[in-house]
Amino acid sequence: MEPGNQTGIFHFFLMELTHDATMEPLIFGLFLFTYLVTILGNLLIILAVISDSHLQTPMYLFLSKLSFTDICLSTTTVPNMLKNIHTHDQSISYAGCLTQACFVLNFAVLESCVLAAMAYDRYAAICHPLNYTVASLRPALIMNPNFCCLLILLSLIISIVNSLLQCLMVLRLSFCTNFQLPLFFCELAQVMKLACSDALINYILIYLATFIFGGIPISGIIFSYTRIVSSILRISSLKGRYKAFSTCGSHFVVVSLFYGAAVGVYISSAITVSPQITTVSYMMYTVLPQMLNPFIYSLRNKDMKKALGKLITKVS
Secondary structure, rough: OOOOOOOOOOEEEEEOOOOHHHHHHHHHHHHHHHHEEEHHHHHHHHHHHOHHHHOOOOOHHHHHHHHHHHHHHHHHHHHHHHHHHHHHHEEEHHHHHHHHHHHHHHHHHHHHHHHHHHHHHHHHHOOOOOOOOOOOOOOHHOHHHHHHHHHHHHHEEEEEEEEHHHHHOOOOOOOOOOOOOOOOOOOHHHHHOOOOOOOOOHHHOOOHHHHHHHHHHHHHHHHHHHHHHHHOOOOHHHHHHHHHHHHHHHHHHHHHHHHHHHHHHHHHHOOOHHHHHHHHHHHHOOOOOHHHHHHHHHOHHHHHHHHHHHHHHHHH
């Protein structure tokens, strides 16, 4: 490491999860188990959707893309953390850090957009069931495969452009003496805090992007569920209400988990000076939702249970 007033060849240093050598094998094993469960669970969801013709619907198409995003988001952070624990080396190169931060931001925004698209799909299915698949009535509400792929492609383009722009703007910053990141992975806002040059433009850009790419999906989800709840309450039979709600219950739980963890990250970063608390909140955001999503959908969905059973039977 060669400290200076320019971003030359140097390394950042990530936070150690523990200073107790006896706890390292336990933490390593815990996160390795979590990562493997995340990969296996989400991969099974993807394979079940691909292999079962009954799951070739917009809801499950979006679900497979959500599972893919969860795999990618976990893969950008956890393997490097496991490597650092195993080698006792917390350093990460400047280029590697920016690359990791770029991918984390990209997949976080992509997941938010996919969740918003899934909410719109549930809104169209529950509030406009006749228009959901009949193209002659209201084509704007039709959730056919082409329109679903267009939404996914648009979400991917938005997330890539945003993450590249944010990370390229970091290249203008200079770093002087402090290279210690208070996290187990590189996160753009935390990297910007270490800059010794003026980062006002970067902060304006990142807050603006957060407002747009966080606020718009959240607003869309809130609008969709407001209309969904209103529509469900107009159903006279209790059985009909339960059936309607069951089609979006899993998605609502996943949305609550993802955005609840995101709010926890924001609050912990804003009001606490403890790096341990900040680290725990980021773990809840980048590790826990991605591991639990497959369980939430598979345990609450009969079609997914049946498809997973068929898939496991074929494999065995």
